[in-house]
Amino acid sequence: MRNINALIIAATAIALAGCEATGPVPDSPRVSASGLGSKIAFTRLSDDQSQDEFTVAEIYVMNADGSEPRRITHNTTWDLGPVWSPDGDRLAFGGVQFVNGVAVSASMYLINADGSEQLELPGTCGNFPSWSPEGDQIAFGSVPGCPSANEIFVINTDGTGLTNLTNSPAVDGRPSWSPNGRKIAFNSNRDGDAEIWVMNADGSGLEQLTFNSASDQVPKWSPNGRKIAFQSNRDDPRFDIYVMNADGSEQTRLTTSEGRDLGASWSPDGKQIAFDSDRDHIAEQIRQVFVMNADGTDQRPLTALPSENAHACWGPGHASVP
Numbered sequence: 001m002r003n004i005n006a007l008i009i010a011a012t013a014i015a016l017a018g019c020e021a022t023g024p025v026p027d028s029p030r031v032s033a034s035g036l037g038s039k040i041a042f043t044r045l046s047d048d049q050s051q052d053e054f055t056v057a058e059i060y061v062m063n064a065d066g067s068e069p070r071r072i073t074h075n076t077t078w079d080l081g082p083v084w085s086p087d088g089d090r091l092a093f094g095g096v097q098f099v100n101g102v103a104v105s106a107s108m109y110l111i112n113a114d115g116s117e118q119l120e121l122p123g124t125c126g127n128f129p130s131w132s133p134e135g136d137q138i139a140f141g142s143v144p145g146c147p148s149a150n151e152i153f154v155i156n157t158d159g160t161g162l163t164n165l166t167n168s169p170a171v172d173g174r175p176s177w178s179p180n181g182r183k184i185a186f187n188s189n190r191d192g193d194a195e196i197w198v199m200n201a202d203g204s205g206l207e208q209l210t211f212n213s214a215s216d217q218v219p220k221w222s223p224n225g226r227k228i229a230f231q232s233n234r235d236d237p238r239f240d241i242y243v244m245n246a247d248g249s250e251q252t253r254l255t256t257s258e259g260r261d262l263g264a265s266w267s268p269d270g271k272q273i274a275f276d277s278d279r280d281h282i283a284e285q286i287r288q289v290f291v292m293n294a295d296g297t298d299q300r301p302l303t304a305l306p307s308e309n310a311h312a313c314w315g316p317g318h319a320s321v322p
């Protein structure tokens, strides 16, 4: 069974021969989170067995109600973890290139939300980006096999200014920029297991927010900056979505399914959270994109078989995106 879980395992086994390594937020029209124009980007892993198994992970965009999924990327790379630019015009994602079943490179890419003008950011060697609120930088985590693996990097969207923010022997990854641009949340095992940490956007001022022996991962700042959603296996070995105040207080479990519940993404108005779950296909580990209210109520799927769908990122929507 091909699935995104297997893909992540493959990506963490990446072996690289070498990996060399602003603009203001426009006043373009915005729409309400659940209304016309609000979009969710995600990764779709095709079940089309006629395709080469390493070319089937692509970026899609759908309406926030799950309707009208549209394919955005057409690459030989496995395209993962899309995030929206603040103006909703572009997407950033990670592309993993496989040769004969072995991951040989990983790179950050930018692409217009209509699928045009794809641009590689050379030397990035990473995955799972977060776009700065000012729109001029991308943060991402470098992957195993990179010259500087398991670090949080930032790079300007014009490809300049690649900077290692963490410089730690620990496994650091999955950055999330705070809405005011001053902080970056991320996960790190520097205390022995995965915890949620926050640092200033220049890498200074480290602060630990979770303290337990479970894996606490993939923080996502709420649009008003007051909350951080994350995933943890503290109550369920298959993980659930949690939310806490941005200072780490009031950690609250939002999902209780027996499946894996992963990858929270806030709606632009902060009232809903998209995530992915294999709760309906636990044995096969096939994930679908779900949505719930921010208090955990009304959990329901937005995508369905035959494809596996994950890595949801809720965008602001934009009048120019059909």
Ligand SMILES: [Ca+2]
Binding pocket: 149, 150, 151, 152, 166, 167, 168, 169, 170, 171, 172
């Ligand atoms: Ca590190």
Ligand SMILES: [Ca+2]
Binding pocket: 193, 194, 195, 210, 211, 212, 213, 214, 215, 216
């Ligand atoms: Ca922990």
Ligand SMILES: [Ca+2]
Binding pocket: 236, 238, 239, 240, 255, 256, 257, 258, 259, 260, 261
């Ligand atoms: Ca669960």
